[in-house]
Amino acid sequence: MKFFMVKILSNISILIMLPVLFACTGNNSPIVQNENKDANDYQLVWQDEFDYSGLPDSSKWKYDTEGNEAGWGNNEIQHYTEARMENSWVEDGKLKITAIHENFEGKPFTSARLVSLADWKYGRIEINARLPKAKGTWSAIWMMPGGWTFKDGNWPDIGEIDIMEHVGHNLGVVHASAHSKDYQWQKGTQQTATIYIPDVAENFHSYIFEWSPEVMHTYVDDSLYFEYKNEGLGETKWPYDKPFYLILNLAIGGVWGNVKGIDTAAFPQTMEVDYVRMYQKMNKAVN
Secondary structure (H helix, E strand, O other), rough: OOOOOOHHHHHHHHHHOOOOOOOOOOOOOOOOEEEOOOOHHHHEEEEEEEOOEEOOOOOEEEEEOOOOOHHHHHOOEEOOOOOOOOEEEEEOEEEEEEEEEEEEEOOEEOOOOOEEEEEEOOOEEEEEEEEOOOOOEEEEEEEEOOOOOOHOOOOOEEEEEEEEEEHHHOOOOEEEEEEOOOOOHHHOOEEEEEEEEEOOOOEEEEEEEEOOOEEEEEEOOOOOEEEEEEEOOOOOOOOOOOEEEEEEEEEEEHHOOOOOOOOOHHEEEEEEEEEEEEEOOOOOOOO
């Protein structure tokens, strides 16, 4: 998710036509099948398997509603609710974040935005999820620095990591990005890539992010499609050497989600999450 404005990628219409084996990066290089050669070096340090029923586990998650009145800086039109079963609940081993077309607190939609209580510095996080597909939906799995909240501002200087973003009007085009003071959409220098996954709304896929002091990688299942290497040029380009927490949310509309309108007849819409697992290499786990 981007704060204040969102860059609309000019090549989305082209990407829709690309086969699943290719992704768009800064150098238009093909994706690479991930062999996970060092996967055994990681140890599981945090997880939610959603093997319970009811509201999300309050020892692991909290609700973020701070930016509701401001439209979250993107002109979003949903009201994120807190501990409301209609918008976020666990059932049949899945977390469900549901957007509903209803008048609530002055907004025409409700939804939920969950934030992990834990944060981590470096590691590998895997989120297995199925995404909504209606026009107007903007689902996201992303990370922000520990302790930061919407009202603190100072974006994007503080850093933002987008593991997965998907808008319903470009069904199947999955985005990964990293934002910093120097590398951001306003300057046309953002670090970003896309991959086309045609069945994002029908099947669960694993959205995986790995990061170390040297490099970050993003995958869908076994396909590596985004790589950003630390150039060693300072925090204005790489503000990622600190803990980040995880955010799961389903926004409606906004300057990106509303590009082709909102199909109100298609609601409710749900993002489902099967599990969240965080791994770290113990010699690099600094929390």
